[in-house]
Amino acid sequence: MFSNKDSFKECFLKRLESMCGKGFEESTTRDKYHTLGNMVREYISSKWIETNERYRSESQKQVYYLSIEFLLGRLLGQNLLNLQIKDIVEEGLKELNISLSEIEECESDPALGNGGLGRLAACFLDSLATLNLPGHGYGIRYKHGLFDQKIVDGYQVELPEQWLRHGNVWEVRKPDESVEISFWGRVEASTHNGGLTFKHVDAQKVLAVPYDMPVVGFEVSTVNTLRLWNAEPETFSPHQDILSYKRETEAITDFLYPDDTYDEGKILRLKQQYFLVSASIQSIIASFKKERSNLRELHQHVAIHINDTHPAMAVPELMRILIDVEGLSWDEAWEVTSQTVSYTNHTILAEALEKWPIHLFKPLLPRIYMIIEEINERFCAELWAKYPGDWHRIEHMAIIAHGLVKMAHLAIVGSSSINGVAKIHSNILKNREMKSFYEFYPWKFNNKTNGISHRRWLLKANPELTALIKNTIGEEWVRSPEKLIDLKNHLHQSSLIEQFAAVKRKRKEILANKIAEKNGIIVDLDSIFDVQVKRLHAYKRQLLNVLHIMYLYNRLKEDVNYTIQPRTFIFGAKASPTYYYAKKIIKLIHSLAEKVNKDPRVSKVIKVVFMENYRVSLAEGIFPAADVSEQISTASKEASGTGNMKFMMNGALTVGTLDGANIEMMEEIGKENIFTFGLTANDVLKYEENGRYRSMEYYHHDQRIRQVVDQLTNGFFSEDEGEFESIADSLLVQNDQYFVLRDFASYIDVQEKVGLAYQDRNDWYEKALINISHSGLFSSDRTISQYADDIWKISPSYVKG
Structure with missing residues (x-):
């Protein structure tokens, strides 16, 4: 249907009538967008199927990129470009007096990310497919992504972002590959064959349903997969408050980054993170077991990458599945997990290095907390063996300390590789922010400077x-x-x-x-x-x-x-x-x-x-x-x-x-x-270490600074003089x-x-x-080639013949 513009036009008009139940003259621009989108997705499907079959037949190692954000942008134009059919489509539509750019404007801009973190993940998926590398993304299918911003009288007002209002032509729902996620409840221990076994009982079950989207490589036959998980109610128990349970379940994938000012929001964010991780790793293990039976070799065939700390629970969740479900010993499971998982750090800002209160974490995820506790005990024992008596170092490096679970520490301890995303960032991690970990695990740390598609x-x-x-x-x-x-x-x-x-x-x-x-x-x-x-x-x-x-x-x-x-x-x-x-x-x-x-x-x-x-x-x-x-x-x-x-x-x-x-x-x-x-950076770090910066000195000694800072509060803007007082205070009272x-x-x-x-x-x-x-x-x-060679150890897969 995309061989030339005439066959495209004929197919487009027929498909428009059959899909929309109306003639061309009565159809809307949105009708035309959905028609074209469905045609393109159908065209992609054969390559998508062939790619998955090629990966299976060649038994190649695959990487799974776990990210709480994927900021995709509109996909119609990008897919047309990557498939090399944009000119045919544009010319065909033009002869029908249709503007491709107007059709593209109908596509929602799915805001499944906050900024650079999510856009980087999208660029990485594009590069993986284009380089014929076997790599897939796992994320969350938020019903509402990052809010739509409206400016009213100069103030930001947030409105719900509704990218799914008109459906999503690129996704394929896969209910047969749904998995169960467990929250709350308790853990029962029992003895089996001389060892302890653990069972998570009385849990609240949630269904994770996958929606797959094709990731089309540029001018290649490779089509990888972005799998987004949707939270849906499990079969109801007569003892459950059905409406409350349904509401709580759907809230998991309702909003990107729910407000975590209060405990209720913190619990919801924790649910989101575990939901993503548990669903993804269950899916990865199920896919692996279709081809192989020896999970002790998982790391030879699978790489799991966690994009920042949000998916850090991949470490204890993989341990849980290997031990509780698959019957591996702790040492066997740890060897596999610590060689399978790798971690990218994206920040040195303290607020972004997540720490979760134990009093929230433990009751919500009792078995996961138990595993993290064991990881922490064993890690601290290793530290004690190397640094006997250095309680301060052990306290600083512990995964659990002062009533908090430290997710970055968990990610470092449980990963084979930790990378920063620019040379200076990686050096700051090694020499300052994560210096203790670098001294303990120098072989784990490396740099992979970011890139864009x-x-x-x-x-x-x-x-x-x-x-x-x-x-x-x-x-x-x-x-x-x-x-x-x-x-x-x-x-x-x-x-x-x-x-x-x-x-x-x-x-x-x-x-x-x-x-x-x-x-x-x-x-x-x-x-x-x-x-x-x-x-x-x-x-x-x-x-x-x-x-x-x-x-x-x-x-x-x-x-x-x-x-x-x-x-x-x-x-x-x-x-x-x-x-x-x-x-x-x-x-x-x-x-x-x-x-x-x-x-x-x-x-x-x-x-x-x-x-x-x-x-x-x-x-x-x-x-x-x-x-x-x-x-x-x-x-x-x-x-x-x-x-x-x-x-x-x-x-x-x-x-x-x-x-x-x-x-x-x-x-x-x-x-x-x-x-x-x-x-x-060294200047800033020295100021922060010695505390000698005094912003008030610059205010008093530079008339230009004094004038603009005063204008924040002296009525210069004709608003209430207190409108920007908090900004002035940040510069002077809080020492800038x-x-x-x-x-x-x-x-x-x-x-x-x-x-x-x-x-x-x-x-x-x-x-x-x-x-x-x-x-x-x-x-x-360039960035993905370095990840593939140095961290994931994956190779390109080409169509033969």
């Missing part, structure tokens, strides 16, 4: 730039992104600079039209599009960006002779619903935008835009249009970042701290092609935890350099092309 973030998001690169250096880079480096051989060609300038202006025009449509703001295409889009968090320092804009506003108002390169500041961010401070920053951005954009003189030079409901599909329109990429987190706090790579790949120049992957980007492109500023004021002067200086550099447009675009040419290093294909 250039198929999503260049080929799909920026077809104009893709065409320009192909015309310049051919198409080999599409399959081997490191070949983008060949662009550097053409920088002497003035025509390349001119064509790139035209592409960038075209993408800026597309974004400007969207801003005009959504925000009612007309922006200058000749201005610098200065962009900061990412999760709203204090350490990412959107506040530093805002204070700089306030400083520019003050200079422009006070000095009529002060001139700058016109600039459009673009923000996009969601703040966690319970993160009061972050939501105040969003309000501050909007209050500043109101002030700037309505000023007759200032608005001719600068504009401030906040793009509502930041998500993958919106990001695809923002990255190609950006001139400047703001990567200004406090040094040492951003593990890697991937937005920095997406901007780089689309020809934006980075303004950044020496943090995360910014450092490796700088090493790759050269200091002259990036704008760095601020404290280094993320060193915003310390880096303020350096940030102003580097932004002045940006403005001057942009005036030489040819030199600017040459730097942009240098960034693009080096961006292939930051492809997720």
Whole structure:
């Protein structure tokens, strides 16, 4: 049906009528989307089946990637691109007077993630399939993903995200592969054949039902699987309160990241994490046993990867199944588990290294807690043997201590590999945050710098730039992104600079039209599009960006002779619903935008835009249009970042701290092609260790700082003077935890350099092309190849013949 446009049109029209029960003229755009989506999924199915059969017949080792988040983005356009049928479909639809882009707009943007963690998981799945590697994702089929953001009078309002409102054409429900998950109850011990056996009794049973989605490789026959689990009620017991049980069960997969301010929310998050882990590992074991019987060899055929600490219970759950269900001894089960599981750490922020209160954990998951307790006892005995009498070290490294279960410690102890996601992050883990564990397990620690899928973030998001690169250096880079480096051989060609300038202006025009449509703001295409889009968090320092804009506003108002390169500041961010401070920053951005954009003189030079409901599909329109990429987190706090790579790949120049992957980007492109500023990670760590930072000194000694900080509370924004008091207090009373004021002067200086550099447009675009040419290093294909070779020990599987 996709062999040519005529056969596609014929099939499309027939399928539309049969599926929708109406003629073409009466059909809606959504009818057309569902028709096309079903046709594409049907086309994928044969490759999907063949891939699974190939993995079984070749008995290849497979990796299972467990993640609480998968931020997929829309799939129709990406699948058409990967299947090499986009042109046929687009031309066929055009002859039917249908716009493919309008059809794509009907697709929900499933927000099954909060940001970088979930998008990284999606890029990894794309690379696994494209590299013909046998690897699958396991996650949760949240009914409501991350909230839809609405801005009302400058304040963030959260609305339920309903990606399943119109169904999901890509998923296949597999009720025959459902598994039971047990909560609450108690554990009974008995003696069998001279040993203890354990049984979880009086448990509340929940059914985990899998929904499989195909993950299509680019221009290959491999189609891997993303399995998302849905929580459904088990057969009812006459002793259960049916309505209460149904409500509690469905709540498990109702919302991504339920509010855990109170115990009820904490219990629900724990349920989600165990639900994901138990369902996934039961499924993995069942699949393994179809082909083999000796579970002592599991690690030779299966790799289980846990993406951050959320799936850390994979360690005790695999132990539970191997011991309680499969009858292995503790030592046998531990040898298998500790060689099967591997763990990626994504943060050094204390709040992200999960710790669960025992009084909640133990009654909810009694058998799992018992196993963790045993793991902890044995681990502490090992520590005692190596460090006799060092109680402080053992207390610090224990998995259970001070009434808490420490999930990162559990993941480290139970894994064969622990990796960070950028060189500096991995070094901080080894030398500071996890130093004790590194000293004990030095062979486990390694680095795997993050990467992004250039198929999503260049080929799909920026077809104009893709065409320009192909015309310049051919198409080999599409399959081997490191070949983008060949662009550097053409920088002497003035025509390349001119064509790139035209592409960038075209993408800026597309974004400007969207801003005009959504925000009612007309922006200058000749201005610098200065962009900061990412999760709203204090350490990412959107506040530093805002204070700089306030400083520019003050200079422009006070000095009529002060001139700058016109600039459009673009923000996009969601703040966690319970993160009061972050939501105040969003309000501050909007209050500043109101002030700037309505000023007759200032608005001719600068504009401030906040793009509502930041998500993958919106990001695809923002990255190609950006001139400047703001990567200004406090040094040492951003593990890697991937937005920095997406901007780089689309020809934006980075303004950044020496943090995360910014450092490796700088090493790759050269200091002259990036704008760095601020404290280094070592500077920050020293301040934190010696406690000598005094933000008030910067407030008193820099008039620019004093002015903008005072404006937060002196009525400058015409709101209640207490509106932004919490932000001012964070800078002065709470001593500016993320060193915003310390880096303020350096940030102003580097932004002045940006403005001057942009005036030489040819030199600017040459730097942009240098960034693009080096961006292939930051492809997720490179990252996944390293995971496959160094950690998972898996090999590509090819179609024979």
